[in-house]
Amino acid sequence: MAGDAVQVPHTATGLDNRKLGMWAFLGSECLFFGSLIATYLLYRGRSVQGPFPEDVYDIPYTSVSSFVLLMSSLTMVLALNAIQRGDHRRLRAWLLATALLGITFVGGQVFEFTVFVREGLTLSRNLFGSSFFVLTGFHGAHVTVGILMLLTLYGMSLAGRLPSERALRVELVGLYWHFVDIVWIVIFTVVYLIPS
Amino acid sequence: MASVAVTRPSFFRRPRATTGLAAWLTTVDHKRIGILYGATAFVFFLLGGIEALLLRIQLAQPNGAFLDADTYNQVFTMHGLTMIFLVVMPLSSAFFNYLIPLQIGARDVAFPRLNAFSYWVFLVGGIFLYSSFFLGGAPNGGWFGYAPLSSGEGFLPGTGMTYYSIGLQIVGVASLASAVNFIVTILNERAPGMSLMRMPVxxxxxxxxSFLLLFAMPVIAIALFELGFDRLFGTLFFNPAAGGDALLWQHLFWLFGHPEVYILILPAMGIVSEVLPTFSRKPLFGYAAVVFSGIAIGFMGWGVWAHHMFTTGLGPVANTAFALSTMFIAVPTGVKIFNWLGTMWGGSIRFTSPMLFAIGFVAMFIIGGLSGVTHAIVPSDFQQQDTYYVVAHFHYVLFGGAIFGLFSGAYYWLPKVTGRVLSEGLGKLHFWLMLIGFNLTFAPMHWLGLQGMPRRYYTYPEEAGWGFWNLIETVGSFVIAASILVFMVNLVRSMSRGREAGADPWDARTLEWSIPSPPPHYNFAEIPDVRHRDELWHRKYAEDERGRPVPVVAGAEHHDEADDEEEHPDIHMPDPSYFPLLAALGLPVIGYGLIYFWPVAVVGGLITLAGLFGWSLEPVAEE
Structure with missing residues (x-):
């Protein structure tokens, strides 16, 4: 990659250690979310009492928050592009934008959870509640970790500790961020859109 | 690197100690971490062994009254958890840590601080699990912790299985971190010329x-989260009354659990694949076949999990499919066995202690493998399920296999670690005592199991007629204990009185033997240039026209030796760090908080977060 010219990796595969490590970790995460989604699918339609998915889902609302999260992948790419071009002002702007979109998504999820709870769906109400909250909750926790990493990058850049030679750090957080987005596409489709 | 530190706030200055407690607490040196792993796992091995002896005392006679039923449940559960998660896995990890950089010609692993983090997480996870003995009772639902038994209200009251769900989760974090680390290390840190097919087995x-761990740990993580949430927060994942599936746990657990048994045995297979060629003075027979059968085992290990569940009523189609896949997986395993035999065939064999343990491994593993194939036959498995026949089987593969293999590795590589060779006489005494004790303990379990003696029962009636063989087993278990004492005496004695090992005490074949014992902290003064599989052997020996090895007159290893005494200030090694330890310390605090008082969990989370922030913000000279 052009911006990485300073960080020529001296590795047997030619890939930077941290990048390969992140890919390996994301491979592991596939099984993590795969197991959660499998549990959710196994329990579809097996709750013995309501509220059921069709009673609580607000598809237009969740579609908007999904759109917000997907847009954050775009701003993430723009942030990486900015640091690779050496444009640190734009880097910070896009990092902040990505973090804010992420915060909007998580805030929307918290609001959605409170609405569901008010309608009687809790962790211990039925199988739908257990599997829905744990699956989407773990996803939300992943987004939150991503936001923390984005804000850390933002702070480092402000302190002048994120020079262009360290663009890889932005790329690593970006890999994680895109992965969390992709998982959400699967969750949104499988959990919200496919009728039970 | 000092100039970098000066410009930073002092909080982030990296520690400097090279000796004493501080050095060990902040070390990122793969060799020291390997020693820590090995020493800690050995302590857990003694604890797990004492638990085994308690079980055997209880079962020595019918109507035993040494332990009550509840204590017995805790002890057999902790025996299994200890031996699997706190002994065999971390002992294998000790070998990975110490040897992998040395075998591939590297100065350290890819992520030295992550490596330290793995170790500390494993340590605090083990201590967390064991603390449950003093805090209301240890886990008591078996190492497989079947839900709904383990999750349901009132089935297993107390906090034991909550400790299980959180403690294994913590230990799992360690395994995941080390999996990422070793995948990247092996793929990326190989010396020039060390192509994949030149790597030691x-x-x-x-x-x-590492790949098995990478993909298996998240599956058990989810199972443990669901179990823990059922117990702590009232979710209904395993509650049949709410429609929960009684088999979900078993599927998730064994989808992890069967790859896990290969996680336990493949390192030992790797060890004997190093030991057998060295002491047969022949290259490994069919290197490529051994490597590819190992990979095949790794793949096929994902398709056999339901053979643990034949009796749960999956139906004839599923049972047949998993019976077939289980029989198929014996094929690559058999390939390895024949390759090991082929390696020894026609070799000039030296029956040293590591060699004896390696041969013991092959012999005992064949017995365990064959009884494993009998489980693959569904009707036969219906008869064997939950009897001592199964206990016999998995002890033949995990003790006769993994532990024998790990001891072979210990006798083989400890001279590299300590610089001194262990006593051959005591080593052989250890081997024969352990082999005899092992077979006395576990062979009779085959016939007791076929007679119907069930696992996990804390006692049995006199009329069953199982008393004689149980007594023999108990005697055998104490013979094993005696053999471990011999090993400990041998180890301590060798530290002071052992023969100096030198760089290459066994006339071995791989790169770790080309550097002094113990290795300098930078491992290789010069990164080796690898031209062959079995690189060191080819540096030492050429072949005459009939293919026999003849020593090379001026071995390449000679010119290094004067060099090795020097300090090599030009070699920059990764700086120590205390943040991995800090990040690890937060995890058990989260665990205790979840069980007793949730604000404590928040504190734990903040500790871990602080550790991770410090980790990512401290100056990195090696970058």
Missing amino acids: FTWMTLVV
């Missing part, structure tokens, strides 16, 4: 195991 098996 032990390195290959470590790579396969």
Whole structure:
């Protein structure tokens, strides 16, 4: 990659250690979310009492928050592009934008959870509640970790500790961020859109 | 690197100690971490062994009254958890840590601080699990912790299984971190010329195991989260009354659990694949076949999990499919066995202690493998399920296999670690005592199991007629204990009185033997240039026209030796760090908080977060 010219990796595969490590970790995460989604699918339609998915889902609302999260992948790419071009002002702007979109998504999820709870769906109400909250909750926790990493990058850049030679750090957080987005596409489709 | 530190706030200055407690607490040196792993796992091995002796005392006679039923449940559960998660896995990890960089010609692992983090997480996870003995009772639902038994209200009251769900989760974090680390290390840190097919087989098996860990740990993580949430927060994942599936736990657990048994055995297979060629003075027979059968085992290990569940009523189609896949997986295992035999065939064999343990491994593993194939036959498995026949089987593969293999590795590589060779006389005494004790303990379990003696029962009636063989088993278990004492005496004695090992005490074949014992902290003064599989052997020996090895007159290893005394200030090694330890310390605090008082969990989370922030913000000279 052009911006990485300073960080020529001296590795047997030619890939930077941290990048390969992140890919390996994301491979592991596939099984993590795969197991959660499998549990959710196994329990579809097996709750013995309501509220059921069709009673609580607000598809237009969740579609908007999904759109917000997907847009954050775009701003993430723009942030990486900015640091690779050496444009640190734009880097910070896009990092902040990505973090804010992420915060909007998580805030929307918290609001959605409170609405569901008010309608009687809790962790211990039925199988739908257990599997829905744990699956989407773990996803939300992943987004939150991503936001923390984005804000850390933002702070480092402000302190002048994120020079262009360290663009890889932005790329690593970006890999994680895109992965969390992709998982959400699967969750949104499988959990919200496919009728039970 | 000092100039970098000066410009930073002093909080982030990296520690400097090279000796004493501080040095060990902040070390990121793969060799020291390997020693820590090995020493800690050995302590857990003694604890797990004492638990085994308690079980055997209880079962020595019918109507035993040494332990009550509840204590017995705790002890057999902790025996299993200890031996699997706190002994065999971390002992394998000790070998990975110490040897992989040495075998591939590297100065350290890819992520030295992550490596330290793995170790500390494993340590605090083990202590967390064991603390449950003093805090209301240890886990008591078996190492497989079947839900709904383990999750349901009132089935297993108390906090034991909550400790299980959180403690294994913590230990799992350690395994995941080390999996990422070793995948990247092996793929990326190889010396020039060390192509994949020139790697030592032990390195290959470590790579396969790391991938298995990478994909198996998240599955058990989810199972443990669901179990823990059922117990702590009232979710209904395993509650049949709410429609929960009684088999979900078993599927998730064994989808992890069967790859896990290969995680336990493949490192030992890698070890004997190093030991047998060295002491047969022949290259490994069919290197490529051994490597590819290891990879095949890694793949096929994902398709056999339901053979643990034949009796749960999956139906004839599923049972048949999993019976077939289970029989198929014996094929690559058999390939390895024949390759090991082929390696020894026609070799000039030296029956040293590591060699004896390696041969013991092959013999005992064949017995365990064959009884394993009998489980693959569904009607036969219906008869064997939950009897001592199964206990016999998995002890033949995990003790006769993994532990024998790990002891072979210990006798083989400890001279590299300590610089001194262990006593051959005591080593052989250890081997024969352990072999005899092992077979006395576990062979009779085959016939007791076929007679119907069930697992996990804390006692049995006199009329069953199982008393004689149980007594023999108990005697055998104490013979094993005696053999471990011999090993400990041998180890301590060798530290002061052992023969100096020198760089290459066994006339071995791989790179770790080309550097002094113990290795300098930078491992290789010069990164080796690898031209062959079995690189060191080819540096030492050429072949005459009939293919026999003849020593090379001026071995390449000679010119290094004067060099090795120097300090090599030009070699920059990764700086120590205390943040991995800090990040690890937060995890058990979260665990205790979840069980007793949730604000404590928040504190734990903040500790871990602080550790991770410090970790990512401290100056990195090696970058």
